Amino acid sequence: MEQGRISDGQVAYLLYVTVIATSILIMPSIAGQQAGRDFWLSAIIAAVFGFWGIFIALSLNKLYPGLHPFEMFEQLLGSYLGKLLGIVYLFFFLHANALFIRQYAEFVITVFLPKTPVPAIIGLMAAVCALAVRGGIEVLARTAQLFLPISLIVWFGLLLITIPDWEFQNILPILEFGALPSLKGGFLLQTWYGEFIMLAFLIPFLSSGKHIKKYSLWALVGVIITFVLISFSSLLIFGIETTNFIYPFFEVIRYINVGSFFENIDALPLAFWILTIYLKISVFHYAMVYGTAHLLKLSDYRSLSLPLSLLLAATGLWIVPNTQKLIDFFSSVSPTYFTCFNTLLPSIVLLAAWIQRKVKG
Amino acid sequence: MAYVDGLTNTEELDENVLRSLMSIDPKEAEEWIQADEHQERFIPISSSGPVNNWQDGLLHLSGGHALLLVQDKGFFLSVTRFETRQIVEPETEPVIRGPKDGFIESMRINTALLRRKIRTPRLKMKTLQIGRLTATSVTIVYIQDLADPKVIQTVWDRLQQIDIDGVLESSYLEEFIEDHPYSPFPQVKPSERVDVVASSLLQGRIAIVTDNTPVVLTLPITLPSLLQSPEDYYERYTFSTAVRWLRIALFICSITLPSLYISIMTFHQEMIPTQLLNSIASAREAIPFPTLIEVLIMEAAFESLREAGIRLPKQVGFAVTIVGALVIGEAAVSAGIISSPIVIVVAFTGIASFTVPRFAAGLPIRLLRFPLTVISGIFGLVGMMIGLIVLCIHLCSIKSFGVNYMSPFAPIRTGDFKDVIVRAPWWKMNQRPSTVHGNPNRQPVSKPSADRKE
Known part of the structure; x- marks a missing residue:
């Protein structure tokens, strides 16, 4: 169904951007609610879940080489149950992606366009993602290679400017209340680290896949470094205050002031954030569109892209009433919810697949 | 007889x-x-x-x-003798240092000019006639073992399929053989310079020489290769690299500057330093239009001037440009129709778009600036970014004869950066562009002055 093939390196780009796009803004404040000033430790601890996600995806691929997860489900559970699990995942993609697109819209309204109605913002993004997915996985991967370096250069260039304001005392005391709070914070963060399971949905489109292990681990390392840097920049500037902000990274950039002419430039780096969130929504949208076409046994998935993006936009409008509810969802419901689909279910599938192999010999 | x-x-x-x-x-x-x-x-x-x-x-x-x-x-x-033009430097692509010969309207002389630069017997030419009434001769030129045989075959097949009354210019062929006929971006590179086409041939590309036109097409191409000027290779590499960066920056400016100005002026005034904001605000005080309308008026005026300047005879053209630029601009500002910052922005954008060495590559940019301006006027920076994403999706999805248009940036080919992001010295360029498939990758180079003492 998909003619395009992507390289191992391109998968690393897609994975990295999928994980950081939504998390980079709110990561310190979410983890900070539990971990206090040790949220940067949580960012490192939670990487275990990222590693686990990669492990599951690669092991499943070893058991069923080159198969799409939906095909694995059917081989493992039989036609009906397998399809049912596939449908469950489709709804998960739709719901999760609706959350992301809503998060994007809420953020845009806060920062850029306070008076613009939400449907316009969501509709525009959904249309763009529909266009990208229509282009196929290759186009998606290429835009990732084009956009990610630009965004990273802009962000880290700006973080460099804040270095003179870093107060290293803010880190101390480390582990004030023992290790438990950082572990709890880490559990909240695995919402995003768990998204490394998307690797399983990208592996079928690899051209060679020889170095996929290496590259996906590089993506994980990249995510850890990014999280730690983001955590440090806000922690070293604001200290424990960080946990009170909704968007700490945004506050850090707002803090920049060079010679009283290079100031209030917060909108510019956040405009570059749109490039990454577009990639994340497109990756999930692609997974949903491809999965739907697969379940319906269509010969081509491209024609589904636009109609399903309408569904995505509608779900995005309906899903939460306001930003506060969205943040509530991310800090209370989403850890268990995302764990269920990103880590728990794939683990069970892997286990079942192993047992089936053992029994069958 | x-x-x-x-x-x-x-x-x-x-x-x-x-x-x-x-x-x-x-x-x-x-x-x-x-x-x-x-x-x-x-x-x-x-x-x-x-x-x-x-x-x-x-x-x-x-x-x-x-x-x-x-x-x-x-x-x-065969005792043919056409009256032909002298071989002169092409007016559209002047260089300061470099060969001054350009193609002329006779295909035979053009192929001879190429043969004079590349003497290897591996330089192959195949000719066919296109056009029911004009029967125009068209020759494809390539270096055997360097050019991809698949691309040669594709081009040959597509040329043979063309059924048309007449071919008066190579652009007729261009539109027939492109991979994406609806894209605003050119997928072959037109040039009148012999050295440009020769260097493309040496990289493993294919040239199409059409009779009765001095414009020779080369393919496949990438967008970054359209930002290269022949002179980059004739001047010192340090300077060429710096100029290349400038050109890339100006290319991005020429697309985004008006939209950036509109979004910042309309939605993010806080980004502008206070004193500057004050002076801009006072300049804008008397203007009844929103920034978007102002920019559109000015852009339209600029494009009209440019068009008038090209179409009119040279002497009149200069007059129009001067009258337009000085008189109308100045008068419009003092009459309170547009504000002076807009004039600066639009004029700078115009200058930036002139720095694109390939005229054909500048055209889609001129065109696409308008929708981008409008969407920025509506959605601000978000709109601008969305517009750019759409543009990049398009650029990433088109191919020129199997070569990704945005290569080596997407997909990333680090080996090709030495001739795109920088212009590496000749003794470092030991590889041909990997994007042009099918050629042996190594291009032998010697060390610089091997006998020198370190």
């Missing part, structure tokens, strides 16, 4: 054909006519041959050949 006056070299006809025909003695002539083959050997003309029917004969006549009819037999004699 028949020939078309003006297409035929009559001197040569007198000298070589008539003289030998007159000096022939009747006995030999009889023998000559009776002979079955090689009759043309009696006439000292390098290219001649038999003609079997009127259809052929007429084609030869209109191609500038002379027809010699003896009893029931016919021969064509």
Whole structure:
């Protein structure tokens, strides 16, 4: 169904951007609610879940080489149950992606366009993602290679400017209340680290896949470094205050002031954030569109892209009433919810697949 | 004997054909006519041959050949001479340092110019006729073992499929052979410079030389290669690299600057330093229009001036440009129709778009600036970013004869960066662009002055 093939390196780009796009803004404040000033430790601890996600995806691929997860489900559970699990995942993609697109819209309204109605913002993004997915996985991967370096250069260039304001005392005391709070914070963060399971949905489109292990681990390392840097920049500037902000990274950039002419430039780096969130929504949208076409046994998935993006936009409008509810969802419901689909279910599938192999010999 | 006056070299006809025909003695002539083959050997003309029917004969006549009819037999004699233009430096692509020869309207001379630069016998040329009425000769030129045979075959097939009345310029062919005919971006590179085409051939690309036009097409191309100027390779590499960066920056400016100005002025005034904001605000105080309308007016005025400047005769054109730029601009500002910052922004954008070395690459940018401006006026920076994403999706999805248009940036090919992000010195360029498939990747280079003491 998909003619395009992507390289191992391109998968690393897609994975990295999928994980950081939504998390980079709110990561310190979410983890900070539990971990206090040790949220940067949580960012490192939670990487275990990222590693686990990669492990599951690669092991499943070893058991069923080159198969799409939906095909694995059917081989493992039989036609009906397998399809049912596939449908469950489709709804998960739709719901999760609706959350992301809503998060994007809420953020845009806060920062850029306070008076613009939400449907316009969501509709525009959904249309763009529909266009990208229509282009196929290759186009998606290429835009990732084009956009990610630009965004990273802009962000880290700006973080460099804040270095003179870093107060290293803010880190101390480390582990004030023992290790438990950082572990709890880490559990909240695995919402995003768990998204490394998307690797399983990208592996079928690899051209060679020889170095996929290496590259996906590089993506994980990249995510850890990014999280730690983001955590440090806000922690070293604001200290424990960080946990009170909704968007700490945004506050850090707002803090920049060079010679009283290079100031209030917060909108510019956040405009570059749109490039990454577009990639994340497109990756999930692609997974949903491809999965739907697969379940319906269509010969081509491209024609589904636009109609399903309408569904995505509608779900995005309906899903939460306001930003506060969205943040509530991310800090209370989403850890268990995302764990269920990103880590728990794939683990069970892997286990079942192993047992089936053992029994069958 | 028949020939078309003006297409035929009559001197040569007198000298070589008539003289030998007159000096022939009747006995030999009889023998000559009776002979079955090689009759043309009696006439000292390098290219001649038999003609079997009127259809052929007429084609030869209109191609500038002379027809010699003896009893029931016919021969064509190639004594063509077209009046051609001098080989001069192409006005559209001037350089300061570098060869000054450009292509002219005759295909034969153009291919000869290429052959003079690249003497290897591996330089191959294949010719075909396109156009029902014009029967224009078209030659594809490539270096064997460097150019991808698949691309050569594709181009050849697509050229053969063309069915059209006439081909007056190579752009006719361009539109027929592109991969994405609806894209605003050019997928082949037109050039009038011999050295540009020769260097493309050396990289393993293919050239299409069309008769009656000085514009030669090369393919496949990438967007970054359109930002390269021949002079980059003739000046010192440090300077060329810096100029290349400047050009990339200006290229991005030429797309985004007006939209950036609109979004910041409309939605993010806080980003502008206070004093500057004050002066801009006071300049804008008397203007009744929103920024978007102002920019659109100014852009439209700028494009009209540019168009007028190109179409009019040179002397008048200068006058229009001066009147337009100075008088109208100044008057519009003082009349309170547009504000002076807009003039600066639009003028700078215009200058930036002139720095794109390939005229054809500048055109889609000029065009796409308008939708981007409008969406920025509505959605601010978000709109601008969305517009750019759409543009990039398009750029990432098109290919020029199997080569990704945004290569080496997407997909990333770090090996090719040395001729895109920087212009590496010649002794470092030991690889041909990997994007042009099918060629042996190594290009032998020696070390710089191997005998020098470190």
